[in-house]
Amino acid sequence: SKPANYVSSLGQKYWTDADVDQLADRWFLSEFSNSGNRMCVYISQTSDPISGGWFAYQFTAPSFPDYPKFGVWPDAYYASSNESSPAAYAFDRIQMLAGSPATAQRFSAPDLAAFGFQALIPADADGATPPPGGAPNPFMRHRDDEAHNAGSNDTTRDFLEIWNYHVDFATPANSTFTGPVNIPVTSFDSELCGFTSFNCFPQQGSGTTLDPLREVVMNRLQYRNFGTHQTLVGNFVTDVDGTNHGGIRWFELRNTGSGWSVHQEGTYAPDVHSRWMGSAAMDGGGNIAVGYSVSSTTMFPSIRYTGRRASQPLGTVEPEISIIAGTAANGSNRWGDYAALAVDPVDDSTFWMTTQYSPASSWATRIATFKLCTPPGTPTIGTATAAAPNRIDVTWTNGTPPSTSFNVYRATGTCAAPGPFTQIATGLAGSPHQDTTVSGGLTYAYRVTGIADACEGDPTGCVEATATGACLLAPTFAGLTSVTNPASTTCGLNLAWSAATASCAGPVTYNVYRSTTSGFVPGAGNQIASGISGTGYTDIGPLTSGTTYYYVVRAVDSSNGVAETNTVQRSATPTGPISTALAETFEGALSGGGFDNAGWTHSAVAGAVDWVWSTAQSQTPTHSWFSASQTSVSSRALVTPSFAPTAGSTLSFWHTYAFEGTLAQCYDAGTLEISTNGGSTWSVVPDAAFTSGGFTGTINSGFSNPLAGKRAWCSGSIGAMTQVNVNLSAYAGSPNVKVRWHEGDDSSALATGWFVDSVSLSSAAACSSTPPAPLDY
The missing domain is CATH 2.60.40.10 (Immunoglobulins)
Structure with a gap:
């Protein structure tokens, strides 16, 4: 993705989620668009969200990213969504805080039986102490064993599932999403008017019943690090007596270094009213609050909260307090999806609650604030x-x-x-x-x-x-603007920035810091230059060809020696000269028949349907090649000319697709295959070769798709084309390589198909390092 002024072109947008990145003192907003499966993320450029400016990003999901929930973590902004199967995303937080181009990575978890709606939720870090270095972000869902493991269930317990997401943006193949880790909890009941109905909880004076949202752990899954232990606090709804009577199941998990376990839990359902759609959080003193909706045949939808002071017995809460009483029934079943409870980062003890209540036939939003502790007198x-x-x-x-x-x-x-x-x-x-x-x-x-x-x-x-005395202010400086690869025979990277403004006498100079680790902390051990007077610097290392380097530049006032402490980080990779071996726009420059270069072919591999030249979708300027999905067993291939990759060769192309099925049940799909013998034999490009836009699923083997069992792009929807990049270094030295886009269909339903455009093959020569200057004695 890229920061851009693109927002006006996204169509209607939904489901705004606001958060504070307390670790960076920034604001975070997200929403999704009804156009092109876009997830929109906005990061404030400073701690001032009103006048400090924003960085805007868009990321494209393979299918509609419903019900997104976000969590702040040191190495990424993590997100979950309902995309037929539970999807888990990581967005490059370090790059986004700097306003630099950022990438995203995606995994998914298998579906649970019984539920139709499926989603996980990531942990969202609160407090001044971050998670331990390298700690994965824990994604969670609850599992009613009787519902989801019928016939092999645990009859005495149910579970919270944790999926650990560790992201590596430098080497995506090293990223992992592992689980579930099963955390036993007291048995609960997710069957609320069945397992899929959106109508359940009654309200006064109306036959319309409200969505119980039984399927998910509610927003937020709050994380804290107290030093001696880490906590996860959350909640979900349960049927407390088998009569579709909703209650709040709340929990606190702790990790003292040996993994997560239940520290305390409880179910709050003190009377005949149903309570659900909750949000839980813990303040800096260990007090837990839970806000929620409450409704019944004798109560309009209203908002209340309860809480547990840190000094109370485990598993107990105080009597609830009303935030506002509803005065009418809601006119539809949709209810409360936007609830959130947050802790004020300034005092770490004030809770802020927002959710819905019903003052009329349509809902309204209420914001409330409260504390669970008893404050002392004001000094x-x-x-x-x-x-x-x-x-x-x-x-x-x-x-x-x-x-x-x-x-x-x-x-x-x-x-x-x-x-x-x-x-x-x-x-x-x-x-x-x-x-x-x-x-x-x-x-x-x-x-x-x-x-x-x-x-x-x-x-x-x-x-x-x-104050009296010397001026001790740091300069005002926006940080490093760019790092670029000059692609010269000698390894080097060019850094540039806009001039800082001195707050004291000046003049301003600059220090440069470098690391091979994203998110590094600038310090004396990684400072490579100081006292620079201009607005640029060329780092000639010694640097290693093909290695990514990360930089921070800080401004210093020479009159007082005070340096500002910006964390803007930018990166680049040194290479030798870059050459383009193939550039194909599919505009027909060669013969008017769809190709700019000789040697391209296309054919029906199974069945009679072939790829066709199309103007329906394109990346640039007007044409692409299109493979239409079929209702019969078939496959077809679009094949490059032969080429000889070198170390550092990258294949790039743009595409958009919509195939029958979901990511979990992938019936029709398209894959990318490679041949090292001119097309005599083919194999699927391995997942590890993709540096962006890789495969999203595995083709189902139950309905005779000729490509069954292969990794591929599945599901999706037709929209703006997205880019795919593939590192072909593993095939360096092979003189007769070809790549093909191969779509396969099964024996039943269809979707649209697959558009491919703008194919290029580029190679970067290795650059040579400059040895350090000899020491003078």
């Missing part, structure tokens, strides 16, 4: 004094009830017109606090909060002071 602010150069002392007195510790917040500006307040000190035993990170000449505003029993109270009033 009384004292003074802020410029006590020494580059130091401001802040004083306060304790409130009533008293606090056991204090946090200090600071903003640049006066109390009358401050900037955003950020926390600069936490867990202080008492007054005063000496702020030694101030810059001379600037005015700072301060507030203080008190903490008791892991609960933060309201902030004090504001005091301000103007």
Whole structure:
């Protein structure tokens, strides 16, 4: 995918999901489009979502990405969707935070029996402490063993399934999606008006019943790292008494280093009303809240919440509290899919709940905020004094009830017109606090909060002071703009950026950091250059041909030695000169018959139907080749001329397709095959060779498709063409290689077929490293 101003062309968009990437202090928005199976993702360029700008991305799913749910993780933005089978995605977070072109990877899990609607949910990280380095993102679903394993079920327990997703964007073949890990839980019942009905829970004064959404663990699956242990908190609906009476099953899993297990769980159903469509979260003090919908024959759809304080016995919750009572029945069965409970990242104790209620015949959205803890009294602010150069002392007195510790917040500006307040000190035993990170000449505003029993109270009033001493501000700098491969015989990469602005006397210089690991932390150990005065740098290494290198550039004010700390990271791979061995647009430049180059062929392999030259779809400019799906057993192939790959050869093409079946039940499909003997024998291109756009399934063997059992592109829908890239280095040295696009159909229904366009074969020569300069003694 790429950042682009494409949003106006996407058609109608749905299901906006908002989140905070607390690890990067950015905002995250997503939605999907009704056109072309697009998943749209927006990342704020700064911590200010109003005026800081956004990076916009689109990714294309192989079929309609229904019910998407997202989770923030250090190595990726992870997502799930319902695409006939449960799909799991990873989007390259590091590149997206930088506004660089980003790729996505996709896996899927097998379906559960009984359910029609199928989806997993990824973990979403909260809190200041990230997951351990290299930890996979746990995707989850619940499994009612009696429903999904009939005849071989566990009669005393049911399970939470965890699927561990580890992504490697540098080498996609190393990415893994493994599971399920079965976590035993107390038995529950997913049969709510059957296993597939969208109508179940009653509402007052209406015969319309509401969707129970029994099929999924609800949004969010919240993750926290407390250092001594990690937690996963979530919920789903269960039939509490076999009468289609919904209750909230909530849970907390813990991992102390040896894997996930249940720490506590419970079912909340205190009366005859049904409760469902919940959202659960844990605050920084370990308190758990669950918000949900509630309805029955004597109650209009309403919103309530309950919670468990960290000091309560395990598995217990407090009496529920009403957020708002509904006053009418909803006019349709659709209900509450957009519920979410989040914890305020500023104080880590305020819960924010949003979901639906019914004030009239159509639903409305309500936003509520609450705390489960009892905050202490507000301290009384004292003074802020410029006590020494580059130091401001802040004083306060304790409130009533008293606090056991204090946090200090600071903003640049006066109390009358401050900037955003950020926390600069936490867990202080008492007054005063000496702020030694101030810059001379600037005015700072301060507030203080008190903490008791892991609960933060309201902030004090504001005091301000103007600092004396030297200017200690870092430059303002947007970070590295680009890294490009000059494709010269000597390995090198060219870095470029826009000039920084000095906040103090200047002048500004730049430091360059390099690593072969995406997401690396810049430091003295990976700094390769310093004191650069211009807006560009050529890294001649020594670098290794074909290796991807990642860079960060930071600006330094020479007058004070202060460097800013941007994390914008960009990458490139050095190679020698790049040559194009084949460029085919299918515009018929050679003979007017569909090909620009000699040697292309196409034929019916089984049956009588062949590929045809088409203007119905194209990548550029107007033509492509098309294989139409059939209702009879058949196959057909589009074949390249012979060529001789070298190390670093890449085959690229664009396509769009729609085949009968799903990703799990792939009946008709198209595959990519390769021959090293001029077409005498063929084999399917291995999954590991794809660097983008690889196969999505395996062809079903039950209905006589000639390509049964082969990896292929399955399902899909016709839309904007997407690019596929294949590394052919493994075939270097073979003088008579051909590639073919081979579509096969089974004996029954059909979809549209397969369009292929814009084929190219490029090769990059190896570049040679420049040895380091000799040492002078």
